[in-house]
Amino acid sequence: MNDIFTSNEELIKLIEEYGSPLYVYDENILRQRCKEMRNLLPNKNFRISYSSKANSNIELLKIIMSEDIDVDAMSPGEIFIQQKAGFTSERIFYIGNNVSANEMMYAVDKDILVSVDSLSQLKLFGEINRGGQVAIRFNPGVGAGHHEKVVTAGKKTKFGIQKDYINQVKELIKKYDLKLVGINQHLGSLFLDEDQYIEGVKKLLDIAREFQGLKFIDMGGGFGVPYKKDEKRLDLSKLSKKLEETLNEFLEKYDNKEVIFKAEPGRYIVAESGILFGTVYSIKDNYGVTYVGTDLGFNVLVRPVMYDSHHEIRVIKKCQVDNEKEKVTIVGNVCESGDVIAKDRELPKIDEGDIIGVMNAGAYGFSMSSNYNCRLRPAEVLRCLNGEFRLIRRADIYEDLVRNF
Numbered sequence: 001m002n003d004i005f006t007s008n009e010e011l012i013k014l015i016e017e018y019g020s021p022l023y024v025y026d027e028n029i030l031r032q033r034c035k036e037m038r039n040l041l042p043n044k045n046f047r048i049s050y051s052s053k054a055n056s057n058i059e060l061l062k063i064i065m066s067e068d069i070d071v072d073a074m075s076p077g078e079i080f081i082q083q084k085a086g087f088t089s090e091r092i093f094y095i096g097n098n099v100s101a102n103e104m105m106y107a108v109d110k111d112i113l114v115s116v117d118s119l120s121q122l123k124l125f126g127e128i129n130r131g132g133q134v135a136i137r138f139n140p141g142v143g144a145g146h147h148e149k150v151v152t153a154g155k156k157t158k159f160g161i162q163k164d165y166i167n168q169v170k171e172l173i174k175k176y177d178l179k180l181v182g183i184n185q186h187l188g189s190l191f192l193d194e195d196q197y198i199e200g201v202k203k204l205l206d207i208a209r210e211f212q213g214l215k216f217i218d219m220g221g222g223f224g225v226p227y228k229k230d231e232k233r234l235d236l237s238k239l240s241k242k243l244e245e246t247l248n249e250f251l252e253k254y255d256n257k258e259v260i261f262k263a264e265p266g267r268y269i270v271a272e273s274g275i276l277f278g279t280v281y282s283i284k285d286n287y288g289v290t291y292v293g294t295d296l297g298f299n300v301l302v303r304p305v306m307y308d309s310h311h312e313i314r315v316i317k318k319c320q321v322d323n324e325k326e327k328v329t330i331v332g333n334v335c336e337s338g339d340v341i342a343k344d345r346e347l348p349k350i351d352e353g354d355i356i357g358v359m360n361a362g363a364y365g366f367s368m369s370s371n372y373n374c375r376l377r378p379a380e381v382l383r384c385l386n387g388e389f390r391l392i393r394r395a396d397i398y399e400d401l402v403r404n405f
């Protein structure tokens with residue numbers, strides 16, 4: 001059915017062993033995507049920081065770390081798990097947004113660099129860590145993304161400091177004797193056209209020129225993957241070439257020729273390595289729509305409900321295959337009418353007991369899963385390079401639901 005499994009029987013056995021639903025990741029694809037990102041700018045001082053909110057499974061983090069990739073953290077909890085995976089402090093970058101003094105201290109105490117994204121947070125940082133090193137997230141005034149909820153720069157978002165406040169930034173830096181070591185931005189999530197990224201980078205470089213001696217310039221993430229069958233891939237070689245030109249032009253006039261450029265992809269690294277599998281328990285017609293009822297509620301994968309996201313669906317037949325097709329809507333088992341994973345899809349005829357594969361589910365899949373409806377979160381399994389399957393997170397058990405009482 002796909003590259004991960006040699007046969008349907010192999011998948012069915014795996015689900016029998018670890019339960020349904022089940023997240024399965026492919027180490028080979030994961031490493032390939034890491035390498036593609038690492039090689040985006042082969043001739044530059046260039047580092048990749050994986051944005052681990054896309055998927056923070058500790059075993060996947062270890063693999064990504066072994067590919068010479070650093071990490072971005074969005075919270076102390078992410079820092080905690082990244083350190084458990086083995087990332088040292090200098091490889092972690094804490095990009096805060098509206099964080100408390102305690103949360104900032106959590107990173108500062110561990111010598112982890114913090115990025116702040118408002119004047120108030122810069123002031124707070126100065127108060128708790130006078131004389132320290134800091135990074136600042138700017139909002140370049142342009143954004144990108146597949147849905148307005150994931151556009152994280154531009155004129156309609158809460159993120160970053162707008163360029164007009166550079167003087168106030170400089171004053172605060174002086175007042176608290178801070179050392180600005182880097183600036184960063186993040187346009188938003190999921191672009192497939194390299195020009196949007198380049199446009200954002202140019203704006204960030206304009207801001208960089210205002211500050212001498214920066215150690216790094218972090219251009220952000222957002223690299224898209226094709227969720228739809230007929231979508232074109234992001235053209236990395238084109239992106240690489242345009243980026244290289246843009247950065248060279250900048251370097252000609254910048255004082256620190258050794259400045260490190262960074263990018264922080266999340267989705268691109270993990271999305272395509274993951275497939276979510278679920279089981280069909282019921283099929284019915286309701287007023288002209290055929291509903292395929294599965295255990296893939298939005299507690300397991302929220303993207304379709306939250307962002308109207310499209311995921312390709314594969315049907316794995318338990319029994320014989322006939323060539324009949326039908327239009328169906330695949331739904332989960334959560335008590336809300338919005339609990340739809342795929343609407344009006346032309347698919348091979350589905351029967352009870354068949355397995356549904358939700359493709360490209362590696363990013364913002366498990367990491368956004370929840371125990372809503374007191375459902376148990378699924379297990380995660382890795383297909384290792386040698387073809388063997390390994391459990392990398394067990395499924396919840398009922399006791400997990402009462403652990404904190």
Ligand SMILES: *Cc1c(COP(=O)(O)O)cnc(C)c1O
Pocket residue numbers: 051053054072074095185186188189190220221222223264265266267268
């Ligand atoms: C989420 C996030 C990223 C990664 O976004 P992707 O679309 O997954 O690449 C990068 N930088 C920041 C600051 C983020 O919040």
